Structure formats: C-alpha cells, structure tokens
Amino acid sequence: MTTDPQMLGETLKVAEAKLEAAGCDTPRGDAQWIAAYVLGGNRTSVLAHPERVLTPDERKQVESLITRRAGREPLAYVLGTVVFRGLELEIGPGCLVPRPETEVTAERAIFRARALGRRATVVDVGTGCGPIALSVAAEVPDARVFATEISGAARGWCLRNLARTGLRVTLLPGDLFDPLHPALGGAVDIIVSNPPYIADDDIALLPDEVRKFEPRDALKGGPDGLDVVMRLLEEVPRWLAVGGWLVVEVGADQAEKVGKLLEMVGYTEATVTHDLAGRPRVVEGRWMGV
C-alpha cells in the first residue's frame, strides 16, 4: 500500500489488475463502480477524469473495497446497494443479491396484476430484500402486496428497503404461506416466487461470490433443486382465487419440467417466459379450481 497521491487512471489500472488476478468476471467495470462509489460520481465521471488526484483517504477507501471484492465478495455487498427495476435497494450479507433475470419474474407478476382490471392481491413468497414485492408495489400502486420470508437476516434488508422506498408491502415472517392470515385463503390473485432452486450437487459449481457469500438457504433446493418449488405447487391452490396466477422463477433446465408439472396438477394456460439472456426462466399457470 502506498500513501503517495495517485491519479485516478492509475488507481483504476491497479485495481483492475488486482480483480482480474483474483478471478473476478468483470474486473474493469467493478473497479470503476467502486471508484465511482467512493468519489461520489458515476462510471462516466470516473472515466472522464483519469488525471484526478485522489486524496489519501479516498485511496484508502478504494483500496479497502477493492480488497473485499478481490476476496470475491459480491459487488452488491461491497457497494451496499443494487438497482432493481429502477429501485435502489440496500443489500448485504445474509441475503441473496437480486439478479437481473428476476426483473423478468417481477415483470410477469406486474403484467398479471395490471391485467386483472381491479385491485390485485399479490403474495411474494421468499421475498429476500424485497425486489419483487417492492417492484409490484411501485408499478401497480393500488395492489395489496404481501411478502413472506423465513430468514431473519433477509427480512432485515427488506425492512430497510421498505423504509427507504416508502412503498407499502406487508412483510410477514415464516415458512412459505404459514404467516398469511387464513382470510386470504382462496382470495389471492397472484402468487409470485423466486424460490431456492439450485440442485444440492450444483452448489459446489457456483462462482465463489455465490458459494462463499450468499446464504445457502436462499439457494439450496434439494436433490433436483425442486423441493421448495414442489411445496409451492402443493400449497398454492389453497391461497389462489379461482382464475388466479402462479408466477415462479426456476433454473433454465427446470422450466419445461415445471411447466408440465403445473399442467399435471391442474393449472391451465401454463407458459414459460425467457430471461434477458434468452433462457427459459419464468413459469406461469392459472388456477381455475378443481
């Protein structure tokens, strides 16, 4: 570590090299995000002023965050926030980082809620820091939104995001649907979930950022990854109104199977939506009662 003044351009080069050597996927972008965070600008302003001389304090901060990232801590944990469908959400240890593909899951729930043509009741199961529930609340302002979450740490982040955004979501602690008031039975229009769906054996194959830092309980889905998905399929009919929708995110290799399962257990209009990378990810089905 040097304490001499250093120009931003050089700092970025050194940081990028350190992140690349550590095996980070996007070393240049990550170095720029971290510098922008410390200097209070954005990536463009960082790139526009390579001649800027950092104060010793700024350099120390950049170096400390780069060291965390080089230890493969997720960038979102290092920066403390992530942007999801235009909402800046707080995030940190103990909670899964919302992913871009989940924006599509939220979009499908929002589409279904808007298409209803009346006030929708929406439940987000396993809300984490709240990205889906908060997006629904933001984009369908008259929706009545409930969110359940079993992890106390994740609920802590969700509570921060509720306070930060001022959006109205009823956050309930507990297992899947257990915390819902019985009066909601048969009265929910949309159930949306991004449940844990990684097959147990695949956990070891995940990148260090995920495997070493993100909570296991947010990932692990049993031998074929579908333990929680199957529980959802079993319990959803008790809560959905006739004509209501289940919207569930799964792994790309699971979408076809889950779509077929939905049809087998009596859902109609089963559809699969692809994520931004073109992978089949979001499965939907309509519950018309038995």
Ligand SMILES: C[S@@+](CC[C@H](N)C(=O)[O-])C[C@H]1O[C@@H](n2cnc3c(N)ncnc32)[C@H](O)[C@@H]1O
């Ligand atoms: C894949 S993460 C998704 C988090 C967030 N919805 C998102 O999309 O970023 C799954 C979440 O479900 C929660 N979870 C796992 N099992 C649960 C259960 N049985 N009941 C309620 N929440 C559960 C985990 O704690 C985790 O926050």
